[in-house]
Amino acid sequence: xxxLLYKRILLGVSGGIAAYKxxxxxxxxxxxxxxxxxxxxxxxxxxxxxxxxxxxxxxxxFTELLDHDAEAGMGHIALARWADLIVVAxxxxxxxxxxxxxxxxxxxxxxxxxxxxxxxxxxxxxxQMWRAVATADNIATLVNRGVEILGPAQGExxxxxTGPGRMLEPTDxxxxxxxxxxxxxxxxxxxxxxAGPTREAIDPVRFISNHSSGRMGFAVATAAxxxxxxxxxxxxxxxxxxxxxxxxxxxxxxxxxxAQVFNELEHIDIFISAAAVADYRCVKVxxxxxxxxxxxISLELEKNPDILAMVSAYRKKPFTxxxxxxxxxxxxxxxxxxxxxxxxxxxxxxxxxxxxxxxxDNALEVLWPGGSASLGRLSKDKLARKLIHLVADRxxxxxxxxxx
Ligand code: PMT
Numbered sequence: 351x352x353x354l355l356y357k358r359i360l361l362g363v364s365g366g367i368a369a370y371k372x373x374x375x376x377x378x379x380x381x382x383x384x385x386x387x388x389x390x391x392x393x394x395x396x397x398x399x400x401x402x403x404x405x406x407x408x409x410x411x412f413t414e415l416l417d418h419d420a421e422a423g424m425g426h427i428a429l430a431r432w433a434d435l436i437v438v439a440x441x442x443x444x445x446x447x448x449x450x451x452x453x454x455x456x457x458x459x460x461x462x463x464x465x466x467x468x469x470x471x472x473x474x475x476x477x478q479m480w481r482a483v484a485t486a487d488n489i490a491t492l493v494n495r496g497v498e499i500l501g502p503a504q505g506e507x508x509x510x511x512t513g514p515g516r517m518l519e520p521t522d523x524x525x526x527x528x529x530x531x532x533x534x535x536x537x538x539x540x541x542x543x544x545a546g547p548t549r550e551a552i553d554p555v556r557f558i559s560n561h562s563s564g565r566m567g568f569a570v571a572t573a574a575x576x577x578x579x580x581x582x583x584x585x586x587x588x589x590x591x592x593x594x595x596x597x598x599x600x601x602x603x604x605x606x607x608x609a610q611v612f613n614e615l616e617h618i619d620i621f622i623s624a625a626a627v628a629d630y631r632c633v634k635v636x637x638x639x640x641x642x643x644x645x646x647i648s649l650e651l652e653k654n655p656d657i658l659a660m661v662s663a664y665r666k667k668p669f670t671x672x673x674x675x676x677x678x679x680x681x682x683x684x685x686x687x688x689x690x691x692x693x694x695x696x697x698x699x700x701x702x703x704x705x706x707x708x709x710x711d712n713a714l715e716v717l718w719p720g721g722s723a724s725l726g727r728l729s730k731d732k733l734a735r736k737l738i739h740l741v742a743d744r745x746x747x748x749x750x751x752x753x754x
Contacts, residue, residue, distance in 0.1 A: 351594045353528050355383030356572065356731055360429065360465075362438035362458045363403065364445040365393020367508040368474035368517035372439050373398060375520040376406040382524065383591070387429065389413070389458050391445065415457040426457060430464035434731055435530060438462070439500070440474030440517045443485050449497075450488035468530055472500040472523055477513025500526050535742040537578035542611060542618045542668075543571040544625035544657065546586035548604045552649060553636035560626045561707035564588030566673075567624035569734035571596050574622070577738050582618075584610045586625060604628055604654035611657055615664060620745055622671040623658040624697075626707070630654060659691045669745045674698040675706055681715060688717050695744055697737055716740055 359379055363372050379386050388403040388411045400411035415426060438445060438458065445458070449471070454460040462469055471492070479485060480502060489499060501518035518526075545567020549557040564585055571583040572593040581596045584607055592598035601607045604627045615621070630651035640647065662670045672693045674684040677700070684698035695718040699706045706712055713727040714737060725736050 352383035352591065353594055354379060354531070355591060355593055356569065357384045357531065358387070358432055358434045358729065358731070359384045359527065360387050360389060360433035360436045360461065361403075361407075362389050362391070362436060362441075362445075362462070363394035363398070364391040364438060364440060364442045364458065365396055366440035366442050366474040366517070367397060368440035368472075369394050369397040371517055371520055373402055373406055375439060375523055376403060378520050378524045379527070380407070382528070383594075385409075387412070387432065389429070389461060391456055391458050393442065393444075412457055415455075415460055417457075426460055427464055430461045430466075432729070433461075433465055433467050434729070435468045435470065435527065436462060436465055437470040437472065437500075437523065437527060439470075439472035439523055441471040443473075443475045443479045443482075446471060446473060446485065446488050446492070450491045468498065469496075470498045470500055470523075470526065470530065472517050473502045473515065474517035475502075475515045476509055477507060477511050477515045480513070480515040498526070498530070531576045533577050535577040535739065536574060536620075536745075539579045539619040539745070540582070540617055541571075541574045541579040541620040541622065542582045542584065542614055543567055543574065543622045544584050544607060544611065544627075545571065546588040547626045548586045548607055548628045548654075549602050550604065550628045550631035550654070551635045552632055553638065553640045555639050558628055558630070558632070558651075559586075560628065562586070562588075562626035563708040564590050565708075565710070565730050566712060566734070567622075568593060569730040570622055570624050570737060572731070573734040573738040574620075576735075577742060579620070582614055584614075584625075586627075604631065604657070608655045608657045608660070611661065615661065615668070616666065618668045620669045620671065620741060621658075621661050622741070623661070624673050625657075626675060627657060628654055656691075658693070662691050662693055669694045669741070669748060671695045671697065671741055675701040677702045681717075684715065684717055688719070694718060694748065695741060718744055 386407045390413050403411045448459050454463050503516040504514050505516050546564035547559045547562040549559045551557050571581050575581045583596050584599045599610050633650040633652050658672045674687050676683045680698050684696050688696040697714045697716050714725040716723045
């Protein structure tokens, strides 16, 4: 199952014999759909070559902090921003001590310090080193800061001793990574998300559409699923794999999208409209390919249904979240849409000139009656998770107000 689809995982490999297990970890993470970027310490490279990890991850492996080529490509700060999660496996006693003391004297420790994402450590060391007071103190410091310690397991060790300090098996680490992306913020709710563009036919070979790739909507659907919701994703034509554990309904036109949304609406608690629905369609779709004859042609267009406005006006209105794609006056235009369509929330983004549409990153300004939040430039996955947090807060607040 692609339970980690589109997740960006930075795997730190430090110098322990368990580094050989990390090669299998990369394969398993990629099987689940994750993108994996390996960063090795010098010690790690002594056990397994970077080439092995490069072949398994499909990406060059980074090892040096001051590497001119790497800095010219994805510098260490960009790498820290790229990751959704960092896992260090194996994490030696030395790496654990350096992280506990905030050192930044190699690439891996610098990344861990510069990143604002969950940090998971899978310790691997001799049983006595694990039991040492210094290691216990370092672990306690890291746990206090929110670092998650995976294991270690008990058993026979490479050095011939027996006790705690074996790195967990890759299958266990993968499961803990999967759990890390899950919350129960929206357990028991049913959420319908729309995504992608719609296509409005002109003739059998041409259509009117837009640059939406579907990434934003797919990320929102995934984040809602991870937050425990039952999710239906209605999407126009995109080149993305549907997320696991989400009911996927592909459509082509605005009218088809509207029909599918209204098929499900009766049982929906939250509606999130991330689709870039074409506002107009052709009054008449030509039965045959239109010939190149005159100097110009005219197409008569008519308005498509405004799905978001219709959902918001529905007698059993779900908590309704719109998006606003604006090229100018983003805040003002989003506020107008929030009020005119009587939405519970709107997520506004600047689009055009490489922003919003068909990009990996985005920035959102989220508005709701009486409040707002700016979600700065982040990957669409991270933004979607932050947006789902805001939606969950407002949804539960609205429900508890209505109950009183
Ligand atoms: O798909 P990506 O490449 O990742 O790009 C993401 C995105 C830019 C498409 C996304 O972040 C976004 O902004 N989606 C909304 C695009 C849009 O149509 O915005 P709008 O301001 O034109 O429409 C306002 C709202 O009304 C939107 O929630 C839209 O889904 C909805 N709408 C619009 C027209 C229509 N006929 N029916 C609708 O439901």
